[in-house]
Amino acid sequence: MREAWEWYDSIPPIRRIHAGLGQVGDGWRRASRWLNGFMPKGLYARALLIIIAPMVILQSVIAFVFMERHWNLVTQRLSADVVHDIGALIDVYKAYPQDADRSKIRKVAQDRLGLVVDFLPMGELPPPGPKPFFSLLDQTLSEELRKQIARPFWIDTVGKSSLVEIRIQLDNTVMRIFARRSAAYASNSEIFLLWMVGTSTVLLIVAIAFLRNQIKPIVRLADAAESFGKGREVPNFRPRGAREVRRAAAAFIEMKTRIERAIEQRTAMLAGVSHDLRTVLTRFKLELALIDTNPEVEAMKKDVDEMARMLEAYLAFARGDLGESSAPTDMADFLEELRLDAERHGHRATVVFHGPPIVTVRPAAFKRCLANLVSNAARYAPSIAITGHRDHRYLTVTVDDDGPGIPADMREDVFKPFLRLDDARNQDEGGTGLGLAIARDIARSHGGDITLGDSPLGGLRATVRVPV
Helix, strand or coil: CCCHHHHHHHHHHHHHHHHHHHHHHHHHHHHHHHHHHHHCCCCCHHHHHHHHHHHHHHHHHHCCCCCHHHHHHHHHHHHHHHHHHHEEEEEEEECCCCCCCCCCHHHHHHHHHEEEEEEECCCCCCCCCCCCCHHHHHHHHHHHHHHHCCCCCEEEECCCCCEEEEEEEECCCEEEEEEEEECCCCCCHHHHHHHHHHHHHHHHHHHHHHEEEEEEEHHHHHHHHHHHHHHCCCCCCCCCCCCCHHHHHHHHHHHHHHHHHHHHHHHHHHHHHHHHHHHHHHHHHHHHHCCCCCCCHHHHHHHHHHHHHHHHHHHHHHHHCCCCEEEEHCCCCCCCCHHHHHHHHHEEEEEECCCCCCCECCHHEEEEEHHHHHHHHHHCCEEEEEHHHHHHCCEEEHHHHHHHHCCHHHCCCHHHCCCCCCCCCCCCCCCCCCHEEEEEEEEHHCCCEEEEEEEECCHHHHHHHHEE
8 A cells, every 4th residue: 555655656746746735734724723823722712702693694694695685776766767767758748849948847747746947048068076984876877878878978966865856958059957865866775784783783782792701701700729739728619501601610619629628637637646746746855855864865865856848848848838817918027037037147239129029828738838938048158139920920039149059950850759869969968858849849739830940149039939
């Protein structure tokens, strides 16, 4: 099969056809990407487009067919009838010269044809007047006069709204005719278009109102999911809207309840473990306190204190401070407190904050996140620079240091629990290996993340970015 296809594709006409089809496919993909750039991205806008576009196209087709098949045709026939009557009056004028004052022609035109006829002295016709924007009557009436009368003429469809003035140059006079506009023009056709546009507008308004009500539950569900992802409460949320949207909302509420129940169960279990282990450690401390002081006892006390600190770190990592509620918090004050803590421990620290400082976070948890980053920088570097920036979407906090840094290929590994890279930083300093893991866990519970990079100070830059 492969050999047969290669032979088939090697035929020059077939190869050209395949190349042309490939170009068509590429052009279609480019056109699709170009069109997607102009298409609305929101569900509400797309739904409106789905409703409005077919209705506009349908109304346009109906209007075009109506104008082409009905309005033009009726106007043409009405204008032809008026010109036909004028032609009959011209024939009567030529055939009966004994009617010197033309009273008979005027009477017949007035009584039988509904036309007002007058005869003016021989002279030049007035210059053509301005044409209206929509000159269907002018075009049709002029065409019929050229076809049926074949004499110089002048028409005015603008001067008087209810009448049409026509002047025709005869051999020794100028015949002036006033005809009703309705007799030569399908004037009631605009009513159809107005009704069509008016009813379409009303239907669109009703459709937009109903569509807005149908979109609101989806928007509320998205907002609730986003708030839950940021670790915030979702008050007064309940399933609303269509059946499918209610099912999605109910599934979200059930998922949220299961997650919260699992977190509560884990927190309760860890609280029990913490209580039991703390009881044992407290017993150790009491027993050591009753023993005479000597170097071995002091070493054992240090070991017990170290175990207590490690236990608190493990429990904090596993618990994640998820029981805390979100609240508006002044980030500028937070960063200033971190700077003062770093300076109290003998480090040079600077703080800069840009933008509105009030951000809704879980205060204790987020402070722990930033404190872990600052303490991690303080452990390995003498200088620290903290920068905060808040815009309409994100809060970004960067912690720069001038320490030894972390190799680029190991910057993701340091977020793994219990992993320590003391060989890469400072062998004299140690820890539980949970500081960065706890910080990232807190940032992700707020819907954000932490990334590591190169610092302008020469060391490591830790960047916290969470949505506001």
